[in-house]
Amino acid sequence: MNSSSVQAIAKQSRLAARQLSSTSESLRNLALSKMVDSLQSAKHRVLEVNAEEVEKARQVGQSNALVKRLTIDDKVFQYMISRLNKVARRPDPLNRVLEGHTNPAGLQVFKKSVPLGVIGIIYESRPNVTTDAAGVCIKSGNAVILRGGSEALQTNMLLADAMIEGAVAAGLPEHAIQIIRTPGHEAVGELLKMDDYIDVLIPRGGKDLIKRIAEGTRIPVIKHYDGICHLYIAADAAPAQSVDLAINSKCQSVQVCNALETLLIDQKCAEQMLPLLQAAFDANNxxxxxxxxxQKLLPSIAPATEEDWHSEYLAPILSIKIVNGINEAIDHINHYGSGHTDAIVTQSLNMAQQFEHQVDSASVLINASTRLSGGGDYGLGSVVGISTDKLHARGPVGPDELTTYKWVAYGNGHLRN
Known part of the structure; x- marks a missing residue:
């Protein structure tokens, strides 16, 4: 795809964004409903084409983790639909008055939420990002340009075309949702140059992709770097609950960004807890x-190196460190963590609050699995990623996070003295 083709898409998105900015909540929700209907109609074909792409990925030797991320079965499809329905039920993120007053001269001043404009989503492997991104962007009144990985190109195009059909049938602009339909890196390179038309880029994928996008554009980027997630088992933690939370955090889905990668155990309970944990992890391979x-308490396990503390495995591997109290645990997390998701198991409210206040992460969980950090369990429905930035968004990026604000003043011939 050449420069003029990408520029044409970007220009069309800019015009669509202007129209979307003045749409009503009811129209955007109707569009989401019709997008769901169109997707349901296309389901059989989507599953058929996705199965072909999954088989091709297997034949070329792609990893099991990538194949799993690529796969849409009936359960995943219904999950994608449910997230669109949930985001439709969210409160309208637009036109909210965030603050306001009438000054002594009678000038009415207020700050209101508005869309960001045009969002570019560049992602790998996961076709569910196609529906999540379109849903979140339409709910928040933004035009979206989708650029998925070549391994799922046909699946992504089918999903996008179904949603475009539904959105247009509801009365939204024709180019509110667009997808780049050519494989290869050339189109991405051109997309990064479109700072005149695109307001924000959101890359979803490995660290190398995100770094390449962030360093290759002048467009603001909402970044989702590593998910080096920790669970700290404090000295007073209940053993059975600790095992359950550690196993769920790590094993429920090892290839995702909020899966546990490093387990920290207080030295006061390590002798009791580690054999229980080893048995449970061994049972889950x-x-x-x-x-x-x-290693002195579990002599059969491999040594952890400095690299392990920096690693997001996305695999059935877990590093374990014994720490001397909560302060050492917090120091380790803030030094080695990625600011994504970290959790503590404790019966002490004071210890929980210290952990909450001092751990510098987008999500901090108390006596809960790290796997709960995200759009669904936080009540956001669809999200377009989990930001490890602090500006503009932090944590799950849902409809609210794809808005900004503008100042508006209503006067009656008011002049500056």
Whole structure:
């Protein structure tokens, strides 16, 4: 795809964004409903084409983790639909008065929420991002340009075409949702140059992709770097609950960004807890790597290196470190963590609050699995990623996070003295 083709798409999105900015909540929700209907009609073909792309990925030797992310079966399809329905039920993120007053001269001043404009989503492997991104952008009144990975190109185009059909049938602009239909890196490179038309880029994929996007454009980027997630088991933690939370955090889905990667255990309970944890992880085929103190208690496990503390495995591997109290746990998390999701198991409210206040992460969980951090369990419905930035959005990026604000003043011939 050449420069003029990408520019044409970007220009069309800019015009669509202007029209979307003045649409009503009821029209945008109707569009989401019709997008769901169109997707349901296209379901059989989507599953058929996706199965072909999954088989091709297997034949070329793609990893099991990538194949799993690529796959849409009936359960995944219904999950995608449910997220669109949930985002439609969310309160309208637009035209909310965030603050306001009438000054002594009678000038009415207020700050209101408005769309960002045109959002470019560049992603790998996961076709569900296609529906999530379109849903969140339409709900928040933004035009969206989708650029998925070549391994799911046909699936992504079918999903996008179904949603475009539904959105247009509801009365939204023809180019509110667009998808780049050519494989290869050339189109992405051209997209990064479109700072005159695109307001924000959101890359979804590996660290190398995100770094390449962030360093290759002048367009603001909402970044989702590593998910090096920790669980700290405090000295007073209940053993059974600790095991349940550690297993769920790591094993419920090992290839996702909020899966547990490093387990921290207080030295006061390590001797009691580690054999219980090892038995549970062995039953789930998780490879354990431990610090020297951990290895003394679990001599059969491999040593953890400095690289392990920096690693987002996205695989059935877990590093374990024994720490001397909560302060050492917090220091480790803030040094090695990625600011994504970190959790504590404790019966102490004071310890929970210290952890909450001092751990510098987008999501901090108390006596809860790290796997709960995200759009669904946080009540956001669809999200377009989990930002590890602090500006503009942090944590799950849903409809509210794809808005900005403008100042508006109503006067009656008011002049500046």
């Amino acid at each position: 998780i490879e354990l790597r431990g610090c020297e103190k951990t």
